[in-house]
Amino acid sequence: MDLTEHFQRVGLSLFVAFKALSINETPVACILVSKKSSKVISIGYNDTNRSLNGTRHAEFIAIDYILDNVEDTFPVDDLILYVTVEPCIMCASALKQVGIQCVVYGCGNDRFGGNGTVLSLHENNYGIIPGILRTEAIQLLRNFYIQENESAPDPKIKKNKELENKLYPEMDYGKYMNESEFIKIYGLERLNSTYINKKEITPVIGKGYRVSDLVSLDDVMGMPGLENMYSRDKKCSGPMTREAVAQDLDSFYRMFYAVDDEGDVTFGTHIKIIGSENKIEFIKEGSDRDTNEVKEPIENGVEKKRRKLSNEGHLH
Amino acid sequence: MFRVCRSFLQDIQTSLKLIRRNNKQIRLEKAKSMSNDPTSPSHVDLEDGVLYGLLKQVKHKSLLQESQPELTTVWCCNIEPKQTKSLLVFIRSFLIPFDNLPLSHVKRFNKKELTTPEGTSTVLQAILCSKEYLDTKEELQNLFHEHTYDNNSDLSEISIYETQIPVRPPPTKELAVEWSQKYWPLSWKGNPNHQYLKSVKFNIQREKSMIGQLLKTSKENGGLPVTIIARESESTSDDHEILAIGTDNRKQHPLQHSTMQAIAKVADSELKRRNNLAENENSNYIQQGKEENNYLCHNLLVYSTHEPCVMCAMALVHSRIGRIIYMKNMQNGSLESNYQLGDMDGLNWKFDIWRWIGEEDLKILAELDAVPSEQEI
Secondary structure, eight states, rough: OOOHHHHHHHHHHHHHHHHHHHTTOSSSSSEEEETTTOEEEEEEEEOOOHHHHHOOOHHHHHHHHHHHOSSSSOOOOTTTEEEEEEEEEHHHHHHHHHOEEEEEEEEETTTTBBTTOOBBBBTTTTTTOTTTEEEEHHHHHHHHHHHHHHOOOOOOTSSSSTTOOOOOOOOGGGGTHHHHHHHHOOOHHHHHIITTTTOOOSSSTBOOOOHHHHHHHHHHHHTTTEEEHHHHOTTTTSSSHHHHHHHHHHHHHSSOOOOTTSSBOTBBBBOOOOTTTTTHHHHHHHHHHOOOOOOOOOOOEEEEEEHHHHHTTTOO | HHHHHHHHHHHHHHHHHHHHHHHHHHHHHHHHEEEEESSOOTTTTTTEEEEETTTOOOOOOHSOOSSOOEEEEEEEEOOGGGGHHHHHHHHHHHTTTTTTOOTTTSSSEEEEEEEEEEEEEEEEEEEETTTTTTHHHHHHHHHHHHHOOTTTOOOTTTOOEEEEESSSSOSHHHHHHHHHHHOOOOOOOOOOHHHHHHHOOOOHHHHHHHHHHHHHHHHHTTTOOOEEEEESSSSSSSSEEEEEEEOOOOTTTTTTOOOHHHHHHHHHHHHHHHHHHHHHHSSHHHHHHHHHHTTTTTTTTEEEEEOOHHHHHHHHTTTOEEEEEEEEEETTTTTTTTTTTTGEEEEEEEEEEEEEEEHHHHHHHHHHOOTTSSOOO
């Protein structure tokens, strides 16, 4: 079973999430695709920090965009959601209420997941396809949270200091579906490797991939509403030109390990690690491939505490 | 002379024993009568969890009647009695301030008699901190190495291991005894929920006035669901300060339920306030500490005509509200009717849930109500 299209679309969401990092939002994002036209209808990214509203998750932004710009009426029975992280309980319920058809997502949402992890609100309502680009989704989140760890209560104890080569927790597909459901979605050939042996899913069975194979400049440029993100990103790339996006894409590609033909993440190879504050500029500066040090921006205690509070709640 | 003295001392000892026995008797009787609870204020119905006959506590049933405790893993160590003091100093300085685990129902030390071929000796087992705070033994060992200088009771070579303790206080005295034997010594301070019900304070007049406001707004909006978000006023005699009134707008947008609307309004006005502040003062804003006070809907009070749906209840969790009082249970509601989302373990926030059971008010709502019972509110 060829899952390339799912990978490409979650890949687009992943790029939007990457962009969210540069406007100081939690890197979780999604796109809504029309089944009939195969077109990206809207994009969404976490907007909780700017709006001061803890409910402005990516899914809501994407749905609101459709209501404001595209359709007047929900439910829209033609929409598939591609999102980097499993929707939270709130979003999973919202998706049901607007009549979504299917949710394809990257990593599970341990604390709040409403599509199988904590609750299963999709059951009898819509389908789910978890695990697409899940290690990449986790990697983006780790880039965001790295500063949290640096500001841990006792600075003598630094947790997770080493992001480099840090393993990803395994995904237990059995938690989300039984074997026959798994076979229906991913194909019998993946049962052994992924359902039982916990290898990563690749777009084509027995073939590895890189994010750069999946996300093209043209596809990114074709997403509606992306320019809004660029206009918010004052410090970095400026207006959304083809050049600016190409530059971002280059940084984006370098943030992830490749996955090999066996479905193993190629730890040991070099990737970029950035934080939310020093973000893209840092990558541009440190163009030589061996810098992975994260500079912690100077901020006062209140700011730190506030961010600590806010970051916890903003996972979808 | 000596004999007289000795018999006198024996007398004293006997009477002391008697007094002790008596005291024990009194304590036992006191504990017994606690279950009927004459100390309970008149407006509190402990059995049903109702206050003033108007507010019913909505609490997760598993929390009220759990016979199997939910366990959490903590780090433990064995020490000799003489090391107690330096260990306590260490725990108080380097662990308690950073560890979120509530331990008030758990005894810090467990005395253990060890029988070896050489005879019996006493060992103290001590809880250090939760595994959630320090997830590896090495981190804890490093802390010990860094911070224990006292040579007389050197703690740096102490052996550390895991053990499991109940997360919450036991609901009954019998379970307190049972769990203490099975897991770790616990202290019994009375039914924890009864303690809570007796201590929780409402100025029922101002709660009535909020319910009145809900009904009034719903009436003005054709009986649609209403959610109000308010800040508790510092003086208990004043009404709560209403920050936002949300009304159902699903005709325009399927997700604009009253609760989502109210949350958005609170965020919008806070955003405006901050922008104004930034424009007017242009500095020192963060230092005023305002930002922290007005973070999302942190600890605010929520009032709703209807039990919120899963989306709305989870939105309240994300917004970190302090308490909700709602009126009508809904088939697809997610507080009392399903899931009990504001009171669910594992989520990163909990809030208090109360249902308004004033008959008069419910009658008015039923007459107004324009919502089918299976609708998601």
